[in-house]
Amino acid sequence: MHSPAIGVRWQLWRRHRWWFVAGVAYFAEVFTLCHALPSGMAFVPFKFAMSLPLLAGLALLMAAFAYATDADVAGKESAFPARMFTLPMTTRALVGWPMLYGTVAIALGWLAVASLVLRPGGMNAPLWWPAVLAAGCLAWVQALAWRPFGLPGLRMVAAVVPIGVLVAISGLRWLAHLPEPVVALVLVSSILPAYVVAVAGVARARRGDQPDWQWLSAWARAVAGWFSLRGRSFGSPSQAQVWFEWRRGGLGLPIAVGLMIPFVVAFVLVNRHNPRHAPGSPFRSPFLLLVVPLLAPALLGGGWGNCGDPRSKLAIPAFLATRPMTCAGLIWAKMKAAAISAAIVWAMTLAALMLIVLLTGSWAELAGQWAALTKDFSALEKTAIVALGVVLLPIATWRPMIANMYVGLAGRNWVNVVAVFVMVLPPVAIIPVGCWVVMHPEYHDVLLAAVPCVLASAAGLKLLVGAWSLRALGRRRLIDARLLARLVGAWVLIALSLIALLLWLLPRSLAPWDLLASCVVLALPLVRIAWAPLALAWNRHR
Amino acid sequence: MQIHITSNDGVPIYLQIVNQVKYLVASGRLAPGEELPPIRVLAEQLLVNPNTVARAYRELETAGVVTKRRTAGTYVSRRGSPLDRRERLRILAGRVDALLAEARQMDVPIDQVLELIRRREEAMQRGANEE
Amino acid sequence: MSDAMTNAAAHTMRDMGEADCETVVQLDGVTRRFGSTTALEGVSLHVPRGTVFGLVGVNGAGKTTLLKHVLGLLKAQTGRVRVFGLDPVADPVGVLSKIGYLSEEKDLPDWMRVDELVHYSRAFYSSWDDRYAEELRQAFELDPARKIKQLSRGQRARTGLLVALAHRPEILVLDEPSTGLDPIVRRDILAAIIRTISEEGRTVLFSSHLLDEVDRVCDHVTMIDQGRIVLSGELDRIKGSYHCLTVRFDTPQSGPPTITGALAWQGARHEWTAVCNGRLGSLQAAVAQAGARIVDQRAPSLDEIFVAQVGRECPASEEGE
Numbered sequence: 005m006h007s008p009a010i011g012v013r014w015q016l017w018r019r020h021r022w023w024f025v026a027g028v029a030y031f032a033e034v035f036t037l038c039h040a041l042p043s044g045m046a047f048v049p050f051k052f053a054m055s056l057p058l059l060a061g062l063a064l065l066m067a068a069f070a071y072a073t074d075a076d077v078a079g080k081e082s083a084f085p086a087r088m089f090t091l092p093m094t095t096r097a098l099v100g101w102p103m104l105y106g107t108v109a110i111a112l113g114w115l116a117v118a119s120l121v122l123r124p125g126g127m128n129a130p131l132w133w134p135a136v137l138a139a140g141c142l143a144w145v146q147a148l149a150w151r152p153f154g155l156p157g158l159r160m161v162a163a164v165v166p167i168g169v170l171v172a173i174s175g176l177r178w179l180a181h182l183p184e185p186v187v188a189l190v191l192v193s194s195i196l197p198a199y200v201v202a203v204a205g206v207a208r209a210r211r212g213d214q215p216d217w218q219w220l221s222a223w224a225r226a227v228a229g230w231f232s233l234r235g236r237s238f239g240s241p242s243q244a245q246v247w248f249e250w251r252r253g254g255l256g257l258p259i260a261v262g263l264m265i266p267f268v269v270a271f272v273l274v275n276r277h278n279p280r281h282a283p284g285s286p287f288r289s290p291f292l293l294l295v296v297p298l299l300a301p302a303l304l305g306g307g308w309g310n311c312g313d314p315r316s317k318l319a320i321p322a323f324l325a326t327r328p329m330t331c332a333g334l335i336w337a338k339m340k341a342a343a344i345s346a347a348i349v350w351a352m353t354l355a356a357l358m359l360i361v362l363l364t365g366s367w368a369e370l371a372g373q374w375a376a377l378t379k380d381f382s383a384l385e386k387t388a389i390v391a392l393g394v395v396l397l398p399i400a401t402w403r404p405m406i407a408n409m410y411v412g413l414a415g416r417n418w419v420n421v422v423a424v425f426v427m428v429l430p431p432v433a434i435i436p437v438g439c440w441v442v443m444h445p446e447y448h449d450v451l452l453a454a455v456p457c458v459l460a461s462a463a464g465l466k467l468l469v470g471a472w473s474l475r476a477l478g479r480r481r482l483i484d485a486r487l488l489a490r491l492v493g494a495w496v497l498i499a500l501s502l503i504a505l506l507l508w509l510l511p512r513s514l515a516p517w518d519l520l521a522s523c524v525v526l527a528l529p530l531v532r533i534a535w536a537p538l539a540l541a542w543n544r545h546r
Numbered sequence: 547m548q549i550h551i552t553s554n555d556g557v558p559i560y561l562q563i564v565n566q567v568k569y570l571v572a573s574g575r576l577a578p579g580e581e582l583p584p585i586r587v588l589a590e591q592l593l594v595n596p597n598t599v600a601r602a603y604r605e606l607e608t609a610g611v612v613t614k615r616r617t618a619g620t621y622v623s624r625r626g627s628p629l630d631r632r633e634r635l636r637i638l639a640g641r642v643d644a645l646l647a648e649a650r651q652m653d654v655p656i657d658q659v660l661e662l663i664r665r666r667e668e669a670m671q672r673g674a675n676e677e
Numbered sequence: 678m679s680d681a682m683t684n685a686a687a688h689t690m691r692d693m694g695e696a697d698c699e700t701v702v703q704l705d706g707v708t709r710r711f712g713s714t715t716a717l718e719g720v721s722l723h724v725p726r727g728t729v730f731g732l733v734g735v736n737g738a739g740k741t742t743l744l745k746h747v748l749g750l751l752k753a754q755t756g757r758v759r760v761f762g763l764d765p766v767a768d769p770v771g772v773l774s775k776i777g778y779l780s781e782e783k784d785l786p787d788w789m790r791v792d793e794l795v796h797y798s799r800a801f802y803s804s805w806d807d808r809y810a811e812e813l814r815q816a817f818e819l820d821p822a823r824k825i826k827q828l829s830r831g832q833r834a835r836t837g838l839l840v841a842l843a844h845r846p847e848i849l850v851l852d853e854p855s856t857g858l859d860p861i862v863r864r865d866i867l868a869a870i871i872r873t874i875s876e877e878g879r880t881v882l883f884s885s886h887l888l889d890e891v892d893r894v895c896d897h898v899t900m901i902d903q904g905r906i907v908l909s910g911e912l913d914r915i916k917g918s919y920h921c922l923t924v925r926f927d928t929p930q931s932g933p934p935t936i937t938g939a940l941a942w943q944g945a946r947h948e949w950t951a952v953c954n955g956r957l958g959s960l961q962a963a964v965a966q967a968g969a970r971i972v973d974q975r976a977p978s979l980d981e982i983f984v985a986q987v988g989r990e991c992p993a994s995e996e997g998e
Binding site for chain 1: 748766767769770772773774776778782784785788797799800801802
């Protein structure tokens with residue numbers, strides 16, 4: 005290590021060497037694929053799908069150069085590794101070298117992907133402006149990640165400004181028809197202010213000068229005080245554990261939804277005054293709000309499986325593992341805390357919905373839409389539909405939050421990696437398959453006829469795996485045999501009553517009973533929830 | 547009751563307690579009939595295992611230094627002088643051994659040592675008289 | 678439903694025929710490997726009720742691994758573990774509700790306040806004593822409104838000790854409790870051990886590499902080295918069977934003498950000193966047979982025994998590496 009530059013470069017390489025190697029290998033593979041396959045239109049979606057992970061890899065590269073992989077970026081401390089502050093390097097050098105390597109690397113990365121993979125694959129990808137946009141974004145990501153902030157989460161809010169400006173500048177290219185070199189020059193010149201901000205931030209972190217905006221968060225702590233205990237005592241261990249899980253992560257989803265709801269409300273209100281959207285358009289309807297609680301948990305609510313602190317998500321800390329509570333009890337407490345979170349999210353959504361209805365006075369319009377939708381149903385059936393909605397919609401929010409707990413609870417890194425692959429690959433694979441199906445209408449009938457069979461076999465497979473998991477639970481005595489029998493009975497009862505209800509409500513031609521049965525079986529959570537106590541026991545008793 | 551335990555001495559802790567209690571009794575700092583602290587209290591004060599303190603108290607009782615009353619605790623026995631005297635002489639004998647070893651090393655003959663002791667005794671006596 | 682679940686596994690296997698009221702913790706032939714390293718090999722341990730049981734060994738000898746088996750955090754790959762006659766893996770509730778555990782790692786939740794931690798822990802133990810908890814909190818001078826992440830290391834250890842003691846556990850398990858703590862906190866921990874043992878029928882099991890603490894406080898000692906038990910028994914008996922002998926030869930010796938029962942020799946030429954294991958009479962006979970005479974004999978301290986037995990030169994009574 006004869007110069008600091010080499011030292012920094014070596015350290016970055018060494019820390020992420022496996023990811024770099026994997027990325028280069030994957031790049032080589034996609035490169036050969038794009039050149040080997042014929043260049044007809046039919047193959048373009050496939051090639052695009054294969055190169056999506058490369059774009060994800062570029063994002064990971066950004067995170068690596070910003071030292072964000074080891075640090076808690078959402079917190080308030082600087083993400084710059086503190087051990088580098090004791091090196092005999094000036095702050096300008098400490099900041100300059102990673103920024104230089106990062107911007108060059110990511111620009112080259114995009115150029116490589118665009119010119120060697122995307123363009124030969126038949127996609128007309130632009131070369132220069134995404135490269136400089138990525139470089140500028142990386143510079144600002146580094147600047148913001150390395151600056152200590154006064155409040156946790158403030159960094160994410162502050163990031164909106166420079167990234168938004170950069171994206172807007174590149175969008176100007178079409179709106180104002182500016183020539184590409186000018187836009188590229190403007191984007192490149194944004195790196196210098198980022199460097200100045202980064203040097204100031206890292207200098208601050210190096211001095212140990214951590215701003216603390218307690219006065220801003222005083223009100224937040226007062227609210228948190230309502231949730232804390234003053235002289236309250238718990239009636240049972242389960243209640244105490246629910247409180248624990250709620251305090252650990254219960255507020256995350258409601259806060260995120262609370263931030264999303266104003267945007268959606270504004271969107272709906274703007275669209276109502278926009279003549280481009282016809283009165284029947286879904287973008288004008290207040291029911292658009294219902295999308296938020298249904299989508300948000302899938303994107304944000306999956307953290308319930310993590311037992312440890314944010315940095316070492318894997319091993320369950322001894323404090324939790326030595327609670328005198330069964331694994332099933334711990335899981336049940338997590339599920340209850342998640343249910344409270346889901347309930348709060350729905351309360352907020354309904355309040356916002358009523359607010360929109362009041363503001364726009366569209367109650368009559370909504371009533372008319374409702375009557376039009378349900379004109380074929382009798383009054384009893386309408387109440388049944390409403391009741392079903394009231395029960396099922398919050399459960400639809402709750403289910404994605406707890407469905408994948410077993411991944412985090414297992415406490416092994418390879419389980420995380422395998423789960424990511426298994427959950428990411430099918431959607432990525434669906435794009436080319438879907439494009440192929442759309443382009444070959446002659447197969448539509450055959451495919452439609454095959455759908456019930458596919459669903460039925462999937463449902464059968466789920467029941468088999470579910471039965472095996474439950475048997476494993478019973479054998480390891482993680483759940484009392486009698487309680488297990490009661491749970492299975494309740495599940496069967498719910499499934500049968502749902503099937504019966506749907507059969508009654510929906511016209512017979514639309515949904516034959518076997519299709520309905522398969523759908524209900526596939527929708528009800530069984531297997532992954534049964535895996536959760538097994539995973540926790542596997543982690544707790546190694 | 548001031549007792550000091552060193553754990554690295556090689557001398558078992560219970561023996562240190564026994565010796566120090568005997569010394570306190572012999573030098574008069576523990577009067578006959580005075581109560582010794584209960585086992586649990588002394589164990590917490592010295593940070594040693596209560597069993598060790600119990601063993602020390604048993605040894606002291608066997609040696610006759612203390613008596614254990616059934617519910618009321620442990621008391622210094624009223625039995626008197628022969629034990630105290632024996633203990634005092636034993637302590638002095640230790641000091642005399644150290645003095646003699648040093649005199650031998652410094653090559654001072656025994657009659658000069660005895661002469662020194664007598665002169666120091668007279669000086670102490672004069673000093674006491676002047677007060 | 679949740680309480681049914683917490684009581685669920687409580688009715689599992691109870692080895693009624695084998696439950697020994699006198700042994701609270703029993704390990705038989707436990708082996709544990711992590712990959713290619715063997716952390717424990719054929720370890721058997723019986724902790725009698727009402728004793729202070731010390732586990733001694735260098736860092737990495739296997740003490741923490743052994744204690745994790747007692748808590749059910751590790752499953753025995755061979756052999757079996759029984760705590761109060763129950764298997765800690767099969768019945769976590771039954772075992773853990775009777776154990777108070779303090780570990781050296783900082784795994785108390787950082788975001789909780791001290792009073793919240795007390796309230797939270799209280800719900801899990803039916804034998805929690807509120808008055809005793811308050812008395813401990815005042816004795817340790819813990820501010821109830823402070824967050825745990827703001828506490829110093831010593832205060833954090835005291836908080837963990839409070840939570841471990843307040844429900845008057847039947848067995849107190851401490852994993853290297855004094856590591857990195859100042860002498861005042863160490864006194865608090867030792868005092869807690871003594872107070873626990875003074876109450877009828879309670880047991881203390883703790884691991885330490887600070888041998889002077891072990892010497893003061895333990896009834897039974899087990900020494901572990903590289904996963905094997907090197908020494909185990911009552912402390913008085915152990916110290917009685919080791920002697921530190923200094924022998925003198927008339928002719929200068931070129932190397933250490935060989936006398937049965939002697940562990941590592943130190944010295945040169947005429948005089949040699951060693952810690953010896955065995956009865957004094959047979960040792961004297963062996964020394965005489967080697968042609969030397971004993972010039973000094975004393976009882977060795979626990980760390981001298983430990984160093985001699987484990988066979989390494991290390992300042993065993995200082996903490997740290």
